[in-house]
Amino acid sequence: MAAGESQSKPKRAKKGCHPALTFFEEDKDGTTQPHDDALVITRRIGDYDVKRVMVDGGSAAEVMYPDLYKGLGLKPKDLSPYSSPLMSFDGKLVIQEGVIRLPIQTGSEVVEVDFIVVNTYSPYTAIVGRPWLHTLGGVASSLYQKLTTSVAPADTAAEEAKLEGLEKVVINNDQERFFQLPLREKEELLEFLRRNLDVFTWDPCDALGIDPSFICHHLNVNPSVTPKKQPPRRPSKEYAAVIKEEVNKLKRAGAIKEVFYPEWLANTVVVKKKRGK
Template sequence: MYEHCFRLLPGAVRAKLVAPNTALSGFSGESVWPIGIIELELELVDDDNKELVRSTTVEFYFVRSYSKYNAHLGRTTLQKLAVIPSTVHGLVKFPTPLGIATIRSEKQDASVEAVEQAEKQPSEAEQPRSRMIITNPRHPEQKIKIGGGLSEETKFKLRNILASNTDFFAWNEADMTGVPREIAKHKLNANPSLTPVRQKKRGVAPERSEWLKAEVDKLVKENILREVRYQTWVANQVLVKKPDGSWRMCVDFTDINKACPKDNYPLPEIDWKVESLAGF
């Protein structure tokens, strides 16, 4: 917001990066290891009167982070320069030997630039429309959308790739089964000392009951479900209405969830792990 008011002194370019000895912690507890630390001489200059200047030495920490700003001044630097910011007015003030200096935000200029960029964007009527294509002749009702902004050559190549790799996708329920157990196998880690819970059967409206029967028969036919005569755990089905008015069949796993112990070491946020590996 205030890029025009900062400048580095000529001798600052000779500064060297120093290896950090600690990580930086964010508000949510994530840690970021800096690439390096550099000490630079920084000047803050008034917008209107260039004689109103304050300079100080600042330590900058280089980190891999996506931001629209090139640098952030911390509270230590702001306190050293006695800077008073005002987010409401979009400016900062700080004392200098010749008087009080003022630096205004570039937010207004940024908003004008954003409006100009928006005016240059083509309208919805001018934008190329996407196309729906069929990649699997066996399932013509299942179409794939291709963006209209792609070139004709790219569309042709993309369509050929999808058509030649139809076996990679699940086109119906039966395609989701048949994975060998030596490749993938899942098991619930239920506490064996707990007694299995058999939920009492809940009543369902007649029209919903017919839909449930048809859905279960379809899943049994596709080998997704199988009949079990002597159940240990029994849970009721729960119908959840979709936005299009149809139903989605779910299962009430409240009791089995209570019997499964929680993982003491859950998978951390992948963004945190990537940031912690910076510099290695």
């Protein structure tokens, strides 16, 4: 998309020592080649992780569409006037609702840009273009389906050094219940934790009677769509025991309740945790 030059410049990210920006043949791994797909990414905009953000190196403006405008809970009073012409992909003039300045986070780098809010349909929630890319110091490739930035990689050695300075303290000889504490403050923190051990929940059964107004899980489904029935599958004895134990645990905690449906809707999927359980 094209826009006028009246936008204020994006807030520049902090400068530092950055690696070279390159793409390699192995970067194509996981992509279907050849293809003509646009580069669509997920980025943290404001306080939310936003999906379906299109990176368009041919756009001179950042554009926000109605889905994101509503999802961020924005109101017309949050927008500033914007009068420069904005052209769509098909060359037609687009009427703008206004402009709003929001931060976009990439790794540890945050760039503030002006989003032009438009009231028109798009399969994307937003478009980010050259102002954001150039300020971030990034290079986008639709061929490789990747965005390479000059954000320095995390200092893994420093992170490991921090962990080395922590001591694992097991609670009541249960290896799954533990804290990692710095050595200097260990005794003081241990005494504090012992006094307040009742506020920690190690198991769903430890958090009884949570008010649904505080938190409540629900399935994000369209009630007007008829559910699809999956063919029933019997789990193995090992998985069946795990499923029964987990369901009983959640029932005791009051997190779930038993209901009866005339038809089977979905199978239970068992996923092994990182620690092997």
